[in-house]
Amino acid sequence: MFDLEKIRQDFPMLKNHPELVYFDNGATTFKPQVVIDKVEHYYTHATANVHRGDYALSVEVDRLYDETRAIVARFLNCDASEVAFLHNDTECLNQIVYGLSYQLKKGDIVLTSVAEHASNLLPWYRLKEQLGIEIKYLPVNAQGVVDLEAAKALMSKQVKVIALAHVTNVLGSVQPIQELCELAHQYGAYMVVDGAQSVPHRKVDVKALDLDFLTFSSHKMCGPNGVGVLYGKKELLENIPPLVLGGGMNARFQSDGSVLLKDVPTRFEAGTPNIEGVIGFGAACEYLMDIGMDQIHNYEKELRSYFAEQIKPLAHIQFYNPDNATGPITFNAKEVFAQDAAGYLASKNIAVRSGNHCAKILHELIGTDSTIRASLYFYNTKEEVDRCVEAIKEISIENAIGVFF
Template identity: 40%
Template sequence: MPFDVEKARADFPILSREIKGKPLIYLDSGASAQKPNAVIDAMSAAMRHSYANVHRGLHTLANETTDAYEAGRETVARFIGAQTNEIVFTKSATEAINLVAYSWGEHLQAGDEILTTEMEHHANIVPWYMLAQRKGVKLTYVPIRDDGSLDMAAFNQLLTPKVKLVAVTHMSNVLGTINPISDIVAKAHSVGAKVMVDGCQGVVHLPVNVKALDVDFYAFSAHKLYGPTGLGILYAKADILENMPPWQGGGEMIAHVSKEKITWNEPPHRFEAGTPAILEVIGLKAAIDWLAQFDRGEIAAHEHALYQRAHDRLSRINSLRIHGEAPGKGAILTFSLGQAHAHDVAQILDRYNVAVRAGTHCAEPLMTRLGVTSTVRASIALYNTDAEIDVLAEAVAKAQSFFA
């Protein structure tokens, strides 16, 4: 159906909350999005009506819950254009990337290289740093341009046959930059490198088809996609998963255990040791099903219009610097306000019930590149409105006068 922001907002009970008699304005969805009733109700119904542990159970509740859990896997696979056996559930996107580093990364040798970028979230840096320390692999950073776009000329120079993995974000959680993933993948594959994409922001704001992109690995989290916390998703090509060893031992990931020998389950279960996030998968399915009622293109247009409104209003404020203005960027607006610390700015905005994120945003190498110690980030979601953006602009203007 056509996207209607008021209809969408009505599905989020928290958005009707008032604090000290004024509406809540939530512009922190890049950290974690709010949850629609569909998600809340689905998880509650599963606990009230049909909950048991999944797989191997023979009773009715176990079968019902297993069916619901695996239906969640099927829904995720359809959502990103994957096969069901290519979807691994983890506790977070961070864990999904670590899984790749510790399992697939074991075949790397000293002298091999990993390319990442200056704009990455720590989750797409630290696991590769740890792998480099463990295996003697070289970790190299592709620089960004002043507008926040990736320096593709530098990428082309750094991409040599020694590179075995390119780890890159689909959409920067700080700058909103949307990287040319198809181009990066084609170039990486031409020298025999695999590509790991951090899709935590990308999958929320962009239609994603992993087969069309031809990525080898794609990770994202449920809680940024209007679903619950405690659940990450790793997509990996079936043939790659088949040749990856398990990275955690326990129940479910095994085929057979004896005193003398243990054999592994088939992917994706090989990588899901122990009781999984059952209710969270059910909640994520509900979130994706809820999102499917809207036209993704219309949502993107709505979010872009809000970003442009915010950009236009905030850019008029003296001493305010917007970070990241790459062409075609997503609906994330990050800024500095003179010499004021980002935490102080965020606290003033909170007086007007405007919730934003302040700090390094788990991207310290990027902060160094930008020449700042911290920034304020307003991340826009489908449920935000023109009126909320106007309150943001007014609150930032008042903060600016406070620090003048």
């Protein structure tokens, strides 16, 4: 059952900052007490390295760490052997690109879109430089959603990968991932999905969608920083080499340089991982599952629509994604720099993000480098939206600049 009042009690940041309207959840989210407790428990009651010791404390840490893998597997509907813990979404995407580089060659095509975050473009750009692969951008509509018919027209045997955000981070465009995944598989291509902005907000069932790879970050879904999840179908993970080599991920190595790796997913977890982060992340997933991902998704849709309907009539506001049902509210106040406008909102205790949001070629679609992004999460309220809307109504060149002089 979705009990907003109770949910808000779970977040110390909301209690400690009663005046703050936090609408920067696309960047990172607040943490509920259960997650904080789990991290603190590691430091106060169960500190040891993981998968390295034979004493009771170390075995207990192994149990807590491995338990998270089972929880994430339940969260995504996959096998625990298909879940590797890296350090963030960015590192997971780099791991996939590095791994697939061994299967790609000059002339192979990777399809992506101009709405992607840097983390899902720059690693592919490097392969373009190193191997001579081609990168093509799938046509999208004004709201950033991929046009399926155009995608079909671009498919050929040269296409080896479709790499897309499930939900984009500036416009909140929800891509037709299932259809694109089917299309990719018809041509023997892989579907790589950046789930940074979808997994925190909706149920993502990797088996039902038949995804090949999925990545996301703990910190954007109530979990600690420094934990990224790499999901891959087991047979695909077994066919990509790890990006980082070292302790913990090898079974044996010899002075002649031969190395035997551990099985997946451990071979992707070189060096000491973010143990307390992973353990805390297990608590975050359980917390979200207890509320219910469908309930979270439905509430956020309702809240976004409440926000959008109040922004649409404002003549001084350019609203870039009015037709997307989920994701952030992205806008500019006409003739006011995004950063100045965000500064004005900050003076009213409203936290939003301004700039290009790491999606630096999106301007090719929306015609501006800089926007204001108000990104919501399930602990936000209609009252907070009202406060934000009232402040947005007041944005003008005079009062935005007035904040700084």
